[in-house]
Amino acid sequence: MSADPAGVLTGSHYIDGNHAACEGALAAGCRFAAGYPITPSTEVVERIASRMPYMGGVFIQMEDELAASIALQGAVWAGKKALTVTSGPGFSLMMEHIGLAAMTETPCVFVDVQRGGPSTGLPTQPGQADMMQARWGSHGDYEIIALSPDSPQECFDLAIESFNLAEQWRVPVLLMMDEVVGHMTERVVIPEAKDIQVTERRFTKKSPQDFKLFEPASDMVPDMAKAGDGYKILVTGLTHDERGYPIMNQHIQEQLVHRLVNKIRLNANQITRCEEVDIEDAEVIVVAYGITSRVARRSITIAREQGVKVGLLRLIVCWPFPEQRIRELASKVKAFVVPEINYGQMVLEVQRVAAGKAPAILVGHGGGEVHEPEVIAAAIIKAAKG
Amino acid sequence: MKVDNDANAFYCDCVKEEQNPVNAMLRLDRMPSIWCPGCGVGTSVNAFARALKQAKVNLEKTAIVSGIGCSGRVSGYLNFDSFHTTHGRAIPFATGLKLANPELNVVVYSGEGDLIAIGGNHFIHAARRNMDLLVICVNNFTYGMTGGQVSPTSPASAKFTTAPFGQFEEPFNLPNLAESAGAVYVARWTTFHVNQLAKSMREALNKRGFRFIEVISPCPTLYQRRNKLGDGLDAMKYYVEKSVINNNADTREIKIDFQDEITVGTFVNKERPTFLESMNARFSQTIGASYQPYPEG
Numbered sequence: 001m002s003a004d005p006a007g008v009l010t011g012s013h014y015i016d017g018n019h020a021a022c023e024g025a026l027a028a029g030c031r032f033a034a035g036y037p038i039t040p041s042t043e044v045v046e047r048i049a050s051r052m053p054y055m056g057g058v059f060i061q062m063e064d065e066l067a068a069s070i071a072l073q074g075a076v077w078a079g080k081k082a083l084t085v086t087s088g089p090g091f092s093l094m095m096e097h098i099g100l101a102a103m104t105e106t107p108c109v110f111v112d113v114q115r116g117g118p119s120t121g122l123p124t125q126p127g128q129a130d131m132m133q134a135r136w137g138s139h140g141d142y143e144i145i146a147l148s149p150d151s152p153q154e155c156f157d158l159a160i161e162s163f164n165l166a167e168q169w170r171v172p173v174l175l176m177m178d179e180v181v182g183h184m185t186e187r188v189v190i191p192e193a194k195d196i197q198v199t200e201r202r203f204t205k206k207s208p209q210d211f212k213l214f215e216p217a218s219d220m221v222p223d224m225a226k227a228g229d230g231y232k233i234l235v236t237g238l239t240h241d242e243r244g245y246p247i248m249n250q251h252i253q254e255q256l257v258h259r260l261v262n263k264i265r266l267n268a269n270q271i272t273r274c275e276e277v278d279i280e281d282a283e284v285i286v287v288a289y290g291i292t293s294r295v296a297r298r299s300i301t302i303a304r305e306q307g308v309k310v311g312l313l314r315l316i317v318c319w320p321f322p323e324q325r326i327r328e329l330a331s332k333v334k335a336f337v338v339p340e341i342n343y344g345q346m347v348l349e350v351q352r353v354a355a356g357k358a359p360a361i362l363v364g365h366g367g368g369e370v371h372e373p374e375v376i377a378a379a380i381i382k383a384a385k386g
Numbered sequence: 387m388k389v390d391n392d393a394n395a396f397y398c399d400c401v402k403e404e405q406n407p408v409n410a411m412l413r414l415d416r417m418p419s420i421w422c423p424g425c426g427v428g429t430s431v432n433a434f435a436r437a438l439k440q441a442k443v444n445l446e447k448t449a450i451v452s453g454i455g456c457s458g459r460v461s462g463y464l465n466f467d468s469f470h471t472t473h474g475r476a477i478p479f480a481t482g483l484k485l486a487n488p489e490l491n492v493v494v495y496s497g498e499g500d501l502i503a504i505g506g507n508h509f510i511h512a513a514r515r516n517m518d519l520l521v522i523c524v525n526n527f528t529y530g531m532t533g534g535q536v537s538p539t540s541p542a543s544a545k546f547t548t549a550p551f552g553q554f555e556e557p558f559n560l561p562n563l564a565e566s567a568g569a570v571y572v573a574r575w576t577t578f579h580v581n582q583l584a585k586s587m588r589e590a591l592n593k594r595g596f597r598f599i600e601v602i603s604p605c606p607t608l609y610q611r612r613n614k615l616g617d618g619l620d621a622m623k624y625y626v627e628k629s630v631i632n633n634n635a636d637t638r639e640i641k642i643d644f645q646d647e648i649t650v651g652t653f654v655n656k657e658r659p660t661f662l663e664s665m666n667a668r669f670s671q672t673i674g675a676s677y678q679p680y681p682e683g
Contacts, residue, residue: 032486034478053669056678058485060661063511067478070471074451074482077469078490082482100472227449227467227483228490234413234462236470245416246462246470 003027003160003196007055013188017155017181018043020188021111022051024159025083027190028198030109031057032075032082034068036090039123040179041113044085065090069097073106077235079201079226081163083109087179088117091130092137098172099138100237102260105214105222107166107201111159111175113182114290116341116367126179127367128290129342134174135319141257143264145271146174146319148289152186158316164199165271169263170221176318178341180291180370208232212242214256220263268320275314278304282311283334284383287326287350287360289315291370292339299339299376306377308384310337321349330354335383339363339376359383408435413465420459424618426577426603427457427524431464433580434495434522437587448491451480453505455531457497457524464495474504477512480519488518488662488683491591498525502558503538513567513596515661518683520590520597523560526605534608541644544613562637564598565654571597572637572654577604578625579650586652594683595660602648615645 007026015023022044025033033052035045045059052059057080062068065086072082086094091112101108114130116122134146145165149158158175166173204211204223208231214222222242225231238246239253264271275293278300279285288296293314303310313329315322326349330336335358338347343364350360363379365371412435421427438445451469452461453476461468467490471479476494484492494501501509501523512519528546529535536546539560540553561572571590575583583601590597604610604621615621624645632640633651640649659667666679 032482034482053673053677056680058665058680060481060485062478062481063507066475067481067508067511070475071478071482071485073471074469074479074484075486076482077467078483078486080486082486096472097475226487227469228447228487230446232465232467234468234470236462237472238470 001198001200003193003198004029005193008193008196009190010192011190013190014185015152015188016043016183016185017149017152017177018113018183019047020152020155021159021175021177022047023188023190024156025109025163026051026055027156027196028081028160028163030081030083030163031055032072032080033057033059033084034062034071034075034082035059035085036062036065036068038087038090040115040182041085041087041111043182044111044113065093066097069094069110070100072108073097073101073104076106076108077227083111085111085113087113088115088121088127088130089119091133095133095137098144099140099142101172102138102142102144103237104235105170105260106172107170109159109162109166109173109175111177113177113179115179122368124179125368126291126370127341128178128292129345129367131176131318131342131345134176141261143261144172144174144319145169145264145317146176148176148315148318149181150290150293150314151181152184152188155181156188156190160196160198164197167199167201168221169267169271170224171264176290178290213244214240215242216259220259220266264320269324271317271320272322272325273316274322274325275312275316277312277314279311279313279329281309284308284310284337284380285313285329285333286310286337286339286376286380287313287315287346288339289318289346292341295371295373296339296376298373299380302373302377303380303384306381308381310380310384315346318346321353323353326350326353330357333358334386336360337363337376337379337383339365339371339379341365341367341370407439408432411435411438411465413463416463419463421456422607424604424606424621425456426526426601427460429577429580430522430524430583430601430603431460433584434587436584437591441588441591443491443591447489448493449483451476451483451492451494453496453500455497455500455529457495458500460495474500475508476500477505477508477519477521481512481517484518484683485662488681490683492519494519494521496523497530498523498539498560499529499537502560502563506538510563510567513564513569513598516568516570516595516658518594518596518660518662520599522587522599522601524601524603525560526603526609528605528609530605530608534612539642541642543644544609546612557641559637559641560600561598561640561653565637568596569598569654570595570656570658573652574600574602574640575650576602576625576629576648578622578629582650589652595658602642
């Protein structure tokens with residue numbers, strides 16, 4: 001289905017990633033946003049606050065991140081597409097509600113513009129150290145989808161895709177930006193509404209008598225109903241049966257949690273997405289995401305100039321992790337080099353999936369800056385020499 | 387004797403229908419409830435169901451939101467769009483629900499631990515904004531489901547598992563808190579005052595803005611047992627003996643001390659613009675005629 005023109009600012013714009021993410025959300029049909037300002041994500045909600053009155057939607061600045069991260073779920077159950085936006089410490093505060101959204105299969109989007117951590121860390125400077133928290137931060141077993149844009153254009157594009165994936169799989173989707181991408185200003189081309197594909201919510205066609213709120217369809221995803229439509233839905237964070245009724249036993253827990261996990265795991269190949277550059281002849285592959293992948297492109301040029309056959313695998317969807325592709329590559333290459341603005345997060349996944357067939361070498365950075373391209377290039381050259 | 391016409395009509399309904407007239411409001415397939423004998427939560431739900439039956443609200447468009455704990459289970463037993471959310475966060479969930487579809491008549495129903503301790507920040511801000519929500523707080527002075535710990539309304543000197551030598555903190559006076567934060571309707575009743583409570587709930591259901599009703603409720607299993615206060619009936623005797631009806635009482639004067647007087651009544655009933663009314667007024671003023679006012683419900 002095409003986007004609602006009301007939210008689409010068609011044209012060529014010179015804006016930063018934060019503003020582009022806002023435009024992507026509006027183009028995707030987001031008409032409710034709840035936020036709590038935190039650097040370096042603030043411009044996303046500031047732009048939403050100024051745009052939403054013209055869209056027929058609502059923005060509310062809540063009293064804290066806990067409130068913002070659940071207000072958007074209330075809005076979803078009332079029928080709106082909704083998002084919240086935060087950074088580091090705010091993301092930590094939202095963790096419980098990422099679990100709630102996973103458990104209640106509430107399609108919603110969380111934008112995290114990552115800064116340096118831990119704790120208050122470096123509010124105005126970059127980091128990529130929330131990647132494992134995105135995957136594992138809430139308690140219990142669950143799966144989410146996380147994407148990582150590397151440019152303002154992609155902040156726009158992936159914001160739309162975040163909403164589409166959220167609606168398709170009924171999961172919270174996390175748009176994992178970083179401070180540099182958020183504040184980087186570039187040309188962003190916004191197409192016409194008719195050229196933007198948006199996924200609409202799959203509401204049930206059944207009558208209230210025949211409908212079960214958590215009965216999965218063939219793709220393991222249940223159809224939805226919303227408050228006020230006469231379905232008298234019961235939504236709970238407790239372990240629940242297909243009617244949504246809380247049932248405290250291990251059989252129902254197994255049935256529910258296994259499905260929540262499997263609807264993503266078994267469909268991972270449909271969801272994962274990578275960009276591949278110069279992979280064909282590569283002996284070394286750089287695995288990178290977000291701003292670090294742009295630095296890595298320069299590193300690859302430096303290493304190629306020195307005769308090293310090196311390629312780039314850029315993670316566009318970080319979670320679920322592209323296991324199949326990494327496994328294929330692991331049996332062909334000498335090594336993976338993984339630069340991250342953290343001290344080892346996604347590199348652990350590369351190591352796990354490569355399973356000893358090729359080493360995964362971390363080029364870590366504590367945050368506050370992006371890598372020097374030469375540092376990554378040196379790691380590539382060293383890895384190529386074995 | 388003065389006849390309570392509402393109560394009278396209600397009992398006439400019972401006779402006519404030959405079944406409990408609140409049945410339609412409940413998910414009967416989930417009965418019996420988890421609540422202990424003598425607990426007041428069910429009594430409050432009964433009053434609420436009666437209020438709903440009599441109020442002029444669209445039941446199809448009524449949604450109940452709760453947090454967790456004993457009172458948090460209310461949403462799941464009521465036969466409406468029901469949301470059982472996280473500890474303390476019923477109000478912000480309800481805020482999103484209401485703002486996304488202002489046609490919905492959104493009721494938050496939970497306990498004092500949920501709404502006032504962990505959720506205290508949300509409570510005061512929703513009241514400040516005059517968010518269009520009815521908030522019903524079942525106050526039994528303790529954390530029931532977790533086993534009788536101290537709560538933000540626990541009276542001084544009473545004993546709790548986490549205050550074994552007696553509570554010594556100043557408890558919240560909830561009507562005063564609600565009024566100071568900006569609530570447009572504030573009432574307090576005990577579960578003895580079922581007719582007054584139902585009437586208050588009905589009044590509040592038919593009003594807009596942040597409305598707050600405190601329901602003083604027994605917890606024989608934990609609070610009363612630990613403090614040697616007897617069973618559910620003893621709680622009723624205490625409410626009969628110590629309750630003073632004082633509508634329009636100054637909320638600063640109505641704190642509750644251990645087994646002391648309980649002032650009940652409707653203390654605040656006023657008007658001021660809701661969040662959405664204020665939003666529309668501001669945007670219309672600043673954006674001008676091109677602004678399409680958002681539905682206010």
